[in-house]
Amino acid sequence: MNFFDIFRLPKFEYGEVVITRDVIDTILDMAKAASPLEFTALLSGKIKNKVLVISSIVFQQYEASEDATAMHMDLPLLHGTVGSVHSHPSGSNRASGTDLVFFNKHGIFHLIIAAPFSQTDIAAYDKGGGRQAFEIV
Numbered sequence: 001m002n003f004f005d006i007f008r009l010p011k012f013e014y015g016e017v018v019i020t021r022d023v024i025d026t027i028l029d030m031a032k033a034a035s036p037l038e039f040t041a042l043l044s045g046k047i048k049n050k051v052l053v054i055s056s057i058v059f060q061q062y063e064a065s066e067d068a069t070a071m072h073m074d075l076p077l078l079h080g081t082v083g084s085v086h087s088h089p090s091g092s093n094r095a096s097g098t099d100l101v102f103f104n105k106h107g108i109f110h111l112i113i114a115a116p117f118s119q120t121d122i123a124a125y126d127k128g129g130g131r132q133a134f135e136i137v
Contacts, residue, residue, distance in 0.1 A: 012082075012108050014052040017124065017134040024119060024136050026057055031087040031117040040086035043109060052082065052109060054134075083107030083127075088114045093123035100129040 023043070030039045045054040058081055084107060086099075093114035095103065103110045104127055114121045124132040 012047055012052075013050065014047050014108075015050045017052045017054065017109060017132060018137050019054040019134050020056075021136055023054055023057055024122070027085055027111065027113055027122070028117055028119065031089075031113045031115075034087060035089045035115060035117070038087050038089060040084065042081045043083045043085055043107070043111070044080045045082050045109075046080055054082065054109070057085070081107065083109035083111075085111040085113070087117070088112055091115045093121060095123075095125055095129050099125075103127050103129055 030041070033039075040060075042058040042060060043054050044056040044058050045052060047053075084102070091114050093112045095110075095112060099110075099112065103125055108127050109132065110125045110127075112123050112125070114123075119136070124134050126132050
């Protein structure tokens with residue numbers, strides 16, 4: 001059971017995802033700077049007319065290794081937090097079982113960026129682990 005089910009909140013629906021160039025550039029920079037360790041952060045945005053617009057990154061304290069990150073999440077999450085981003089220095093942007101559990105509980109849209117950390121190394125997922133398309137503006 002997730003947050004929306006517990007509090008009987010409406011589920012957020014979107015048909016398209018747009019991410020600002022500044023957010024993508026920050027993700028690329030952070031992944032490269034943290035390597036060979038993983039990095040993680042939260043994505044902030046909003047849905048308007050069924051378009052999810054990711055407009056900023058929210059950084060939380062976290063611990064990292066070459067294989068995992070653990071975020072110290074300060075609850076309640078900031079208004080507008082819609083998901084997460086983290087890196088996989090291993091070179092695979094596929095979601096692990098642990099990633100899928102996190103996705104289902106913490107937001108509606110998630111990104112994984114794999115080494116060598118270019119724009120084409122970013123994969124997007126919905127909260128259920130389904131692959132998502134996105135546009136950079």
